[in-house]
Amino acid sequence: MKRCLFLRCKRDHAPKIFDAPLWAGMVENVHQSRFPELDLSPYGAIIMSMLTDQASLSRHADKLESFLDRGGLLVVNGHMAYPLLADVAPFLPQSGHGTDALAVHRLADHPVFAGVAEEDLTFRRGVAGFYGRGHNPPPDGAIALNGLGAGKVALDWLWRRPKGGTVFMHGGLDLWAYAGDPTSAARMAPQLLNWLKSEMRGETCDA
Amino acid sequence: MRKILAVDGGTYFHHFSYADPRVARFIDRRVHVGDLGATRLDDFDVVLLPCRIDPDSLIPFAGALRAYLDGGGTVVSLNADAADEFLPGIVNRSTEVNFWWWLDGGVDPGIRIMRPSHPLFAHVGAGHVIWHYHGVLTPPPGAISLVDVEGEGSLLYIDRASTAGRLIVSTLDPVFHHGSNFMPNATHLLYGLMEWLAEGALGDAMAPISADHPIEVVRAVSGGCCA
Numbered sequence: 001m002k003r004c005l006f007l008r009c010k011r012d013h014a015p016k017i018f019d020a021p022l023w024a025g026m027v028e029n030v031h032q033s034r035f036p037e038l039d040l041s042p043y044g045a046i047i048m049s050m051l052t053d054q055a056s057l058s059r060h061a062d063k064l065e066s067f068l069d070r071g072g073l074l075v076v077n078g079h080m081a082y083p084l085l086a087d088v089a090p091f092l093p094q095s096g097h098g099t100d101a102l103a104v105h106r107l108a109d110h111p112v113f114a115g116v117a118e119e120d121l122t123f124r125r126g127v128a129g130f131y132g133r134g135h136n137p138p139p140d141g142a143i144a145l146n147g148l149g150a151g152k153v154a155l156d157w158l159w160r161r162p163k164g165g166t167v168f169m170h171g172g173l174d175l176w177a178y179a180g181d182p183t184s185a186a187r188m189a190p191q192l193l194n195w196l197k198s199e200m201r202g203e204t205c206d207a
Numbered sequence: 208m209r210k211i212l213a214v215d216g217g218t219y220f221h222h223f224s225y226a227d228p229r230v231a232r233f234i235d236r237r238v239h240v241g242d243l244g245a246t247r248l249d250d251f252d253v254v255l256l257p258c259r260i261d262p263d264s265l266i267p268f269a270g271a272l273r274a275y276l277d278g279g280g281t282v283v284s285l286n287a288d289a290a291d292e293f294l295p296g297i298v299n300r301s302t303e304v305n306f307w308w309w310l311d312g313g314v315d316p317g318i319r320i321m322r323p324s325h326p327l328f329a330h331v332g333a334g335h336v337i338w339h340y341h342g343v344l345t346p347p348p349g350a351i352s353l354v355d356v357e358g359e360g361s362l363l364y365i366d367r368a369s370t371a372g373r374l375i376v377s378t379l380d381p382v383f384h385h386g387s388n389f390m391p392n393a394t395h396l397l398y399g400l401m402e403w404l405a406e407g408a409l410g411d412a413m414a415p416i417s418a419d420h421p422i423e424v425v426r427a428v429s430g431g432c433c434a
Contacts, residue, residue, distance in 0.1 A: 010261040011289075033264075051259060055217030055239055079387070081219035091219065093388045127306070133388040 002044030002200050004193075007032040009051035015176040015189065023193045036060050040067050044200035050078030050174050058082035068165030073199050075192070076167065077174045080136040087139035091171065094134040094149055101149040102128040110145045110158060111195045112168070112175070112188055120183040121146065131155075132172030142167075166199070208405050209252035209281075210235040214243060216260035220386025224257070227385070229398050233405040240264045248275040253404050255283045258380035262289035269293035276372035283375040283404065285382055287342055296347035296369040297376060300360065306339045317357040325353055326408040331399035335392045336362065342378040351413060365410065373409065 004027045006014055018027040030038060032053060040046075046067065048057075057064070061084055068074060068085075076084075079091035094101050104121035106113065121131045132148050132155040141162065144154035159167040175192055178185040213234045215221045224230055225237050238246050240260060248254055248271060256265065265272075265286075272293060276282055284290050287299040305316075320333045336354045343360030346352050349368025352361035354377075363377040381400070384393030 011263060031263075051218055051261075053217030053261070054219055055215065055222070056241060057217075079219040079223070081222040082217075091223075124306070129389060 001026075001197075003028050003042055004045040004047060004196050004200065005030060005038075005040070005043040006047045007035060007049070007052060007057075009049050009053065013049065013051070015174075015179060017176060017179050017189050017193070020190075022190070023197065026193065026197060032057060035063070040072070043067075043072070045073040045075065045196045047075045047196075048077060050172070052078065054078075054080070054082040054084055058084050061085065068161055068167070069163050071164050073166045073168065073196065075196070076136075076169050077172070079134065079171060085167065088167070088169075089137040091136050092134050092153070094132075094153075096149060099128045102131075102133070103149060104131055104155065105147045105152050107144045107147045107152060107154070110156075111198075112191045113145060113156075114187070114191060115184055116187050116191075117184045118146075120181070120185040124181065124183075124185075130173055132170075134171065136169055136171040138169065142169075208233075210250070211253045211255055211401070211404055212246065212248065212251040213237045213255045214257065214260070214265075215239045216257060216264065217241075218259065218386075220259070220383045221257050222386070223388070224382045224386035224397060230385075230401050233401040243268055243271075248272070248280060249278060251280070253281045253283060255404070256286055257382040258285040259288075259383045260286050262286065262292060265290075265293045273370070276370035276374060279372045281373040281375070281404075281409070283400075285377050285380065287344060287376055287378045290376065294374060294376070296350070296366055296374065298345040298347075299342050299378065300345070301342045302340065302359070304339050304341055317359065318362065319355045319357050321352045321355050321361075322410075322413065325351075325413065326410045327353060327400075327403050330403035330407050331396055335395035335399065336379060338379070338384070338390055338392050340378050341380065344376060344378060351410075367411065373411075 006018060006027050006029045008014055008029045008031045014029040035057060080088055104118050106118050122128055124130050135148055135153045135155045138154045138157040139159055142157040142159035144157050146156040147153055148155040156170050176189040179189040211234050213225055215237050217239055225234060272282055284294055291297040318337050340362055343356055344364060346361050346364040347366055347369050350364045350366035352364040354362040356362060362379055366374040381393040381397040384390040385397045
C-alpha cells in the first residue's frame, strides 16, 4: 500500500494520532521545505496543515497537480491564500457575526464526519467559530460536505477531479486539533486516517 | 514614520494580516523568510517576526538578527516558540492553553498591565492584550515587562539591556488570529502595535527597573475574545 505524506510545518508538528498503532507506518512526516525535491511516487495521499507555507508550496503547484493527475489524494486544512490548486478560488471570510454565521451544517454524508454531530463542530464549550470562519469556494463538481452559516457555504468539500485525483478540503482549523475533544468531533482524526487508508487501497466509500 | 520590515512565513494568516490595508500601510517591505538572507536588515528601523512562523526557518538568521540588534535595531518577535535559538535572552515556558476562562465572568485571568504609562498603551487598549495565551516569558535582567500573568511570567516585554537595540517579545499571537478572521482583541492589538512601531514613542526614557510604577489590573473587553 502507498503511504501518506504529512507535510510537517515545524518540528514536532505531527499529531500523535498519526503514529497510533492502528495506522503504524502509514503516515510519513516530512518537512514541507523538502517538497520540491521529494519523490512523490511512494505516496497515495498528502496531508496539508493550516500552518503550511503556502507561498513556497505554490511555487510547486505543478508538482501537486501532477500528483493529483496520477490519482493522488490531497487533504487541505486552512484558508487558501495562494494559488496552490488550479480551480480552487481564494478564501472568503464569513460575512455576518454571531453564532448563526458560524453554525456548521451537514450537507452530505462522508466517512470522515460519520457520527460527528453538527453542534460539536459549531461549538466548543459553547463557543462558536473554532471550526471555520469562512470558506474556500469549491470548484464545479465538488460535493459540499459541511456548510457554514445561514448560506451554508461549502466549508468542507470533496472534489473528484475530472483529470483524476481527489481533493478533500477543510477550510479551517486542522481537523486533528479536535482529537482530544470530549465530543463527537474527536472522531474526525481517526476517521480521516481510516478513510485515507481505504482510499489508498482503492476502496472508494464516499459515493 | 519608521521603516518596518515584515517577515512572512508564507502562511495564509501571515498573508491576510499583512495584506489588511490597516496593517499594510505601516509595512515598508514584506519579505518571505526564505529571502531574508538577501535583505539588508540595517535598511529598516524595525524587523517584525510574526507568530507561528517556523522557528527553524529563522535559526540561519540568528547572527544577522544579533548584529542588527547590536547595531541599535528593533526586533519584534511575536513568536516565542524556540526563539531562544535565534534571539538573545529569551526564556519561554509553554503553558496549558485555557480558551475558556472568559466564559466565567468571575474568573480573573491574572493578566496585568505592568507599565500603564508606557507609550505602547497610547495605541493599544489595556483590554486588547487579553485572550488565551500559549506561554509565559521570563524577561532577562534589565528588560521591562509591559504585560504579565501574575505569578507566572511576562506576556510582552521590551529588552534594551541584552543588546544595544530593542528586542520586543510576546507570546500573544495576533497575526494568527487576525489573519484567521478570529478574535477582535487580536485585531485591536495588531493594529495598535503596528501604529506604535511606526509612529509612536518607543518608551526609551523609561528606566529598566522601577519599583514604584503602578500596576493596572485589567479585565477582558466584553465580547472581545471569541464569537
